Structures are given as C-alpha cells and as structure tokens.
Amino acid sequence: MKVLVVGAGGREHALAWKLSQSERIQQVYVAPGNGGTARDKNLVNVPITEIAELRQWVMANRIELTVVGPEAPLAAGIVDDFRAHGLRIFGPTQAAAQLESSKAFSKAFMQRHKIPTAEFETFTDAALAHAYVDRKGAPIVVKADGLAAGKGVVVAMNLQEAHEAIDFMLLDNSLGVAHNTGGARVVIEEFLQGEEASFMVLCDGQNVLALATSQDHKRLQDGDQGPNTGGMGAYSPAPVVTAEVHARAMREVILPTIRGMEKDGMTYTGFLYAGLMIDPQGQIKTLEFNCRMGDPETQPILMRLKSDLVDVMLAATSGGLDQVELAWDRRVAMGVVLAAAGYPMAPRKGDAITGLPADGCEAMVFHAGTAQRDGHIETSGGRVLCVTVLADSVRQAQTKAYEVTQAIHFDGMQYRRDIGYRAIKHNV
Numbered sequence: 001m002k003v004l005v006v007g008a009g010g011r012e013h014a015l016a017w018k019l020s021q022s023e024r025i026q027q028v029y030v031a032p033g034n035g036g037t038a039r040d041k042n043l044v045n046v047p048i049t050e051i052a053e054l055r056q057w058v059m060a061n062r063i064e065l066t067v068v069g070p071e072a073p074l075a076a077g078i079v080d081d082f083r084a085h086g087l088r089i090f091g092p093t094q095a096a097a098q099l100e101s102s103k104a105f106s107k108a109f110m111q112r113h114k115i116p117t118a119e120f121e122t123f124t125d126a127a128l129a130h131a132y133v134d135r136k137g138a139p140i141v142v143k144a145d146g147l148a149a150g151k152g153v154v155v156a157m158n159l160q161e162a163h164e165a166i167d168f169m170l171l172d173n174s175l176g177v178a179h180n181t182g183g184a185r186v187v188i189e190e191f192l193q194g195e196e197a198s199f200m201v202l203c204d205g206q207n208v209l210a211l212a213t214s215q216d217h218k219r220l221q222d223g224d225q226g227p228n229t230g231g232m233g234a235y236s237p238a239p240v241v242t243a244e245v246h247a248r249a250m251r252e253v254i255l256p257t258i259r260g261m262e263k264d265g266m267t268y269t270g271f272l273y274a275g276l277m278i279d280p281q282g283q284i285k286t287l288e289f290n291c292r293m294g295d296p297e298t299q300p301i302l303m304r305l306k307s308d309l310v311d312v313m314l315a316a317t318s319g320g321l322d323q324v325e326l327a328w329d330r331r332v333a334m335g336v337v338l339a340a341a342g343y344p345m346a347p348r349k350g351d352a353i354t355g356l357p358a359d360g361c362e363a364m365v366f367h368a369g370t371a372q373r374d375g376h377i378e379t380s381g382g383r384v385l386c387v388t389v390l391a392d393s394v395r396q397a398q399t400k401a402y403e404v405t406q407a408i409h410f411d412g413m414q415y416r417r418d419i420g421y422r423a424i425k426h427n428v
Contacts, residue, residue: 001177001310002138004029004046004058006078008274010337010368010386011295015069015309016043017364018302022310029063035073035377036385037369040359051078055168058087065313066090068270070418075289079270088317092270092291098259099272103143103152103187106289113260115253117286118277120189125181126170130185133162137188143288144169145185153218153288155191157353162174162188194279195422198297199249200310201203203258205267207321209312210250210302212328214297215422220344222418229344230383233419235334235394236300249274253286273297299366299388300333334397335388336405336419340369340379341412347382348412362390363404378409383387394423 001024005016013036020028020042030037031054033045048054058066068074068080068091077094091097098105108411110117116143123129133140133156133276142165144152154171156162160292170184196218200211214236221225241249253274273290293301302309306327315324340347347369356377366388369381387404391397398420405415 001025001049001064002027002029002062003310004031004063004066005069006031006054006073007361008032008034009070009295010366010383011293012069013037013366013368014302014388015067015177016040016367018305018309019067022308024308024310026292029061033232033286034367035370035380035396036365036373037385038372039377042191047130048066051069051076051285053253054081055085055087056079059085065310065317069292071097071100071290071292074270080304088268089314090317093266094267094274096266096268096270097264097291100259100291101146102235103145104185107187107189109260110286111262112419113256115256115260115286116284118189118192122185122187124170124183124185127168127190128167129170130163131167132188133159136188138162139191140190141189142166142169143189145187148180154347155228160234160298180295189399191280192277192285192287194277195240197241197245197276197278198234198294199241199254199274199276200293200297200301201254201272202316202321203268203270203272204261204316204319204321205269208250209253209316209321209326210246210254210260211293212248212301213238213327214233214294214301215240216297217295217416217419220339220414227344229339230281231294231296231337232339232416233334233336233386233421234294234297234300235332235423236297236304236398237332240278245278245284248284249276252284257289294347295335295368296383296386297363299335299386303333303364303388303390304329304331329390331390331392332394332423333388333390334394334401334420335366335386336401336415337383338385338387338405338408338410338413338415339383340381340410341414343382343414347379349378349380351379351411351412353377353379353384353408356410357404357407363400364388365404365408384410384413394420
C-alpha cells in the first residue's frame with residue numbers, strides 16, 4: 001500500500017513513522033513533512049499543501065489511504081473533497097470539525113447534548129466581554145473562537161490577564177487566530193480545579209475505539225507556570241484516568257458526543273480528542289474537543305502502540321472498528337518538547353540543530369518545527385522537537401528522556417524539566 005499523511009508537525013512525523021512499520025506498506029508520503037521526515041529513509045516528503053492539488057497528486061499516484069494530522073486542512077474541508085472523488089481518507093468532515101474549529105459551536109453543542117463542561121458565555125463585543133469578566137472575577141478562562149495552533153486559550157489568574165486576553169483576541173489578534181464566519185469571537189468560561197488528561201478515541205461513524213490515556217503539559221515553564229502553549233510534553237498512560245474515570249469519560253462525554261453529532265446530521269469519523277478536567281472525586285468536565293490526535297500526546301501514545309496502525313486505519317475507514325482490539329506496550333512513554341527561542345509568541349527560525357541521536361525503538365526524536373537545508377537540520381517553528389522514550393516507570397522515563405535531551409543543542413532552546421511530575425505524585 002501507498003499511504004499519505006497530511007501535515008508538517010511532530011504528530012505527523014509520529015503517524016508516518018508508525019504507519020511505515022506495517023508489512024502492508026510500500027511507501028509512506030508526508031505532505032508537506034519536515035526536516036525529520038526528510039531524513040527518515042522510510043518516508044518521502046511531498047511539498048504540497050493546497051487541497052485540490054494534493055487530491056490530484058493522490059489520484060495520480062494511486063494513494064490508497066490518506067490520514068490527516070492537523071486541524072487546519074480538516075477545517076478547510078479536505079475530507080469532504082477527497083471523499084467526493086472516491087478517495088479513502090481518515091478524518092472528520094468540515095461540518096464535524098467545527099467541534100474544534102469553533103469554540104462557540106463546541107460549547108453550544110455540549111450544552112445542547114448535556115455533556116459536562118464549564119459554565120460559559122460567548123462575546124463578539126469587547127466592552128461586554130470586559131464587563132462580564134469584571135462581574136465574574138478571576139481566575140477565569142478566555143478562549144479564541146477560531147483555530148490558533150494550541151495558543152488560543154488564556155487561563156487568566158487575575159483580571160488584568162483576562163482583560164489583556166480579550167483585547168488580544170477581539171481587537172488586535174496578536175495570537176494569529178483564524179477567525180470563523182462573523183469575525184472575532186471569544187468564549188469566556190469558569191476556571192475549573194482539578195487535573196487535566198487527554199482522552200482520545202477513533203471513530204468510524206458508529207463504533208468508538210479508545211486509545212491509551214495521556215497527559216499533556218500546556219504551560220511553558222516548570223510547575224505549570226508561564227503562558228499556555230501548544231504543549232511542552234506528555235506521557236502515557238495517565239494514572240489520573242482510573243478505570244472508573246475511563247468508563248465515565250466514555251459514558252458521559254465520548255458516546256454522547258458521537259451520538260449527538262449523528263443526531264445533528266454530522267456523522268463523526270476520525271480521531272476525537274476530549275480534554276478533560278478531573279476533580280479529586282473523579283467527576284469530569286470537558287475542557288475542549290480536538291478533531292485530531294493531540295500533539296505532543298501522539299508521540300508517546302504511538303511509541304506504546306503494538307498493533308499495526310495501517311490495519312487500524314483501514315478498519316476505521318470501512319466501519320470496522322468494532323472488530324479491532326489494540327495492543328499496548330505496558331511500559332511508560334514520555335515525550336519532552338524542545339521549543340525555539342521566543343516561543344510561544346515570537347519563535348525564532350533558522351537556528352542550527354546538533355546532537356540528534358540515531359532513531360531507536362525505545363528512544364525517538366520526532367521533528368515538528370524543523371527544516372533540512374544543505375544537509376543540515378535547523379529550526380523552522382515554535383515547537384521544534386519531541387524527545388520520546390519508553391521505560392519501566394515515569395521516573396526512569398524522565399531520566400532517559402532528559403539524557404537524550406542533554407545531547408541536543410540549538411541556540412535559545414527551551415524545555416521543561418518536570419514532564420511527568422503529576423504521575424510521580426501518583427507514585428508510578
């Protein structure tokens with residue numbers, strides 16, 4: 001089989017890496033890919049991003065399966081386009097992808113279908129938004145309505161931060177949000193206490209298959225300090241997701257979402273990611289939905305996956321997920337993100353990267369914001385690399401991941417030194 005992965009980040013590098021391990025595979029292509037996929041002898045980059053051009057390339061090259069990594073092409077309708085031409089593609093339609101592309105749509109959907117989530121209001125008028133924040137007080141959460149590459153959420157711990165976030169999102173758009181129809185909007189919601197976890201499933205339109213649990217670290221600095229980012233590291237499994245919490249997530253969030261989408265005329269296919277807040281009593285609320293796998297959660301999750309991902313994708317695109325049982329490595333996987341100078345607001349590009357290790361089955365460096373130039377790898381985005389390892393415990397995974405990290409260098413490199421600290425509190 002010839003397979004295409006759409007995207008250029010660490011998630012797409014991990015998906016392509018895993019797909020290429022299948023005995024069914026003749027070739028895995030990545031469009032457009034990055035410096036890491038360029039240097040992997042099992043992968044071929046395709047420098048195309050425009051949907052119609054990509055579809056023509058898929059037809060001309062007889063690609064039998066396309067897997068979409070990031071949210072932007074999903075929100076732009078790549079699945080609708082490919083399906084209209086009889087092509088096999090895994091992902092949600094443009095309408096279904098509104099669960100991620102519009103926070104306002106998502107919150108209204110959750111309210112309508114009684115899916116537990118934080119209390120919220122939606123605003124297009126900055127003055128009304130400011131007045132609401134003054135009335136509610138801080139801490140409070142301000143979310144941009146459109147796609148913002150993981151940076152469109154501000155957890156404001158005081159009123160000044162909340163007011164600044166409203167102005168950023170509604171007035172000057174310094175976060176680079178892709179606004180939806182109707183212009184700039186923000187969703188302002190109550191601040192929830194508890195521990196976050198990433199809960200991801202695959203859906204074929206009818207059947208749901210849960211992936212291994214994971215936990216992301218959204219803040220830039222150790223101890224969950226600093227600005228929100230697209231994610232500075234992750235590990236799998238997440239001990240906070242007990243068997244009881246897992247069952248509750250499926251029963252209260254995932255299945256009502258899939259059934260609700262079907263009821264609303266938007267049958268859901270693809271990856272579905274629910275960001276959950278879990279309180280000390282094990283009660284859950286939904287923070288957000290993403291219509292794709294998380295990044296950097298994908299990297300540790302796929303390190304642990306023992307099943308053939310091609311088989312899983314074929315089942316998922318033919319309504320056969322009820323026939324699939326996933327096999328997982330019992331060990332812990334951890335990924336540490338190495339970010340560029342200036343990330344998240346103004347990442348620097350063009351810094352040379354040295355010290356990259358050889359790929360291995362227990363330690364992989366997945367590339368995200370990298371480019372290959374004159375045989376060398378350099379930074380080309382905010383989150384540059386994700387050092388991902390397998391080990392018998394979270395502590396051992398920490399030690400191993402940071403050993404690999406020590407050898408890698410690029411000017412201005414920043415990373416957290418406490419990935420996995422919450423799991424260690426759970427004594428794993």
